[in-house]
């Protein structure tokens with residue numbers, strides 16, 4: 001058996017957890033007293049561990065075999081979103097084509113492993129994707145626009161394009177996420193998607209959107225709500241997530257104070273997602 005490992009800043013804990021969510025051999029350990037986590041993935045085959053190393057750096061070493069079944073590494077299963085979307089980690093064209101054949105009514109989105117949040121597996125992303133599908137259906141073929149604040153891998157922006165949005169803007173303050181999102185936009189051959197590096201809290205937009213998605217943390221949302229409200233067309237929809245259950249009341253109150261009204265609140269595990277509107 002082989003183990004791939006590397007140290008990482010603890011701010012990436014959720015991203016690593018999400019990235020290896022389908023791997024039964026993945027272990028994330030907080031290092032006491034430091035803002036660091038150790039990420040390890042136990043692999044039956046050396047080539048598996050080396051493939052992870054090639055992607056993410058770190059080291060590979062052999063370990064004495066224990067319970068092989070426990071450490072079997074699996075590719076995370078695709079995420080199915082209602083009858084409209086399927087998000088997979090395959091970049092291979094043949095695999096994507098066979099998934100498309102199995103799901104003829106769904107658009108296939110490919111988000112291969114990388115260090116940007118948004119494979120579709122995390123509760124926050126999955127909930128926003130569902131609400132985005134519902135929003136697209138409510139448009140009944142009428143053109144719509146999306147602003148995706150904190151785009152990460154670009155998954156929401158790409159989903160919007162697949163769902164028929166005609167003008168999509170996504171931004172992230174992490175330059176690596178922006179590079180990954182741009183790759184994913186090209187890989188998924190979607191048009192009308194613009195991705196830029198920008199800090200939501202300092203960026204100024206001169207325009208409004210039919211739908212604004214913001215899967216950010218509560219503190220960023222609280223500070224950004226006045227801007228989110230200004231970005232939303234009157235009668236438009238706001239989808240917010242990344243809110244911890246314990247912070248939801250305070251966070252959504254800040255949204256209402258900024259002029260938004262929330263009509264749907266979804267709780268999955270410790271995460272809250274909400275749909276709101278601007279009158």
Ligand SMILES: C[S@@+](CC[C@H](N)C(=O)[O-])C[C@H]1O[C@@H](n2cnc3c(N)ncnc32)[C@H](O)[C@@H]1O
Nearest residue numbers: 117118125150151152172173174198199200215
């Ligand atoms: C939880 S992830 C969401 C990714 C993707 N939109 C999704 O739904 O899966 C949050 C993203 O927001 C970005 N972010 C956090 N604060 C930000 C800010 N102030 N301005 C721009 N991006 C920010 C992070 O870099 C990260 O990529």
